[in-house]
Amino acid sequence: DVKVTQSSRYLVKRTGEKVFLECVQDMDHENMFWYRQDPGLGLRLIYFSYDVKMKEKGDIPEGYSVSREKKERFSLILESASTNQTSMYLCASSSSGVGDEKLFFGSGTQLSVL
Amino acid sequence: AQSVTQLGSHVSVSEGALVLLRCNYSSSVPPYLFWYVQYPNQGLQLLLKYTTGATLVKGINGFEAEFKKSETSFHLTKPSAHMSDAAEYFCAVTIHASGGSYIPTFGRGTSLIVHP
Numbered sequence: 587d588v589k590v591t592q593s594s595r596y597l598v599k600r601t602g603e604k605v606f607l608e609c610v611q612d613m614d615h616e617n618m619f620w621y622r623q624d625p626g627l628g629l630r631l632i633y634f635s636y637d638v639k640m641k642e643k644g645d646i647p648e649g650y651s652v653s654r655e656k657k658e659r660f661s662l663i664l665e666s667a668s669t670n671q672t673s674m675y676l677c678a679s680s681s682s683g684v685g686d687e688k689l690f691f692g693s694g695t696q697l698s699v700l
Numbered sequence: 701a702q703s704v705t706q707l708g709s710h711v712s713v714s715e716g717a718l719v720l721l722r723c724n725y726s727s728s729v730p731p732y733l734f735w736y737v738q739y740p741n742q743g744l745q746l747l748l749k750y751t752t753g754a755t756l757v758k759g760i761n762g763f764e765a766e767f768k769k770s771e772t773s774f775h776l777t778k779p780s781a782h783m784s785d786a787a788e789y790f791c792a793v794t795i796h797a798s799g800g801s802y803i804p805t806f807g808r809g810t811s812l813i814v815h816p
């Protein structure tokens with residue numbers, strides 16, 4: 587069964603901490619995405635990557651960075667966590683093939699910044 | 701640029717009643733359109749998609765959606781709601797972007813509530 591795995595389901599961090607959210611996919615997908623989900627705001631794209639070491643800013647990249655050193659792994663980094671980054675974070679992956687536009691999602695990481 | 705508007709943050713129906721979740725989009729190029737469903741404490745999963753061809757598309761769990769270009773709509777329907785359909789539903793529009801990837805833009809979501 588295809589899988590996108592996010593390393594933590596729940597995470598509690600303090601303001602100012604550096605936070606790493608990890609995502610691994612086992613489908614050999616070229617594309618990987620990080621979204622944050624907030625009530626009433628839907629999913630907003632933070633960053634995406636269409637190849638190893640490639641990254642593109644999404645709609646709300648401020649305060650975040652990403653790393654993709656291997657094809658299967660896409661990390662989201664909060665350099666200095668702030669309370670307004672408390673949210674559900676969703677990782678997704680997809681293939682680049684025509685007809686393969688479907689996203690596969692992980693179960694999400696609920697991050698609380700205190 | 702592309703955008704998606706889902707009308708109604710919450711929709712409440714009785715079990716057995718028609719489900720209608722509304723989605724309108726804007727896109728400068730022919731869009732690919734999707735509906736995803738999110739059950740509690742889970743990630744999103746694809747319900748159905750429209751890319752080209754037949755404008756009425758059928759998905760999982762008895763859902764279907766019709767692409768209406770003249771109305772820029774892609775409403776989701778199901779003839780008879782079941783309690784297990786209670787979930788958050790997201791409409792998404794996708795355009796072709798860098799490196800051959802497709803970047804979806806999601807609506808704000810509609811929470812479907814099903815009453816016994």
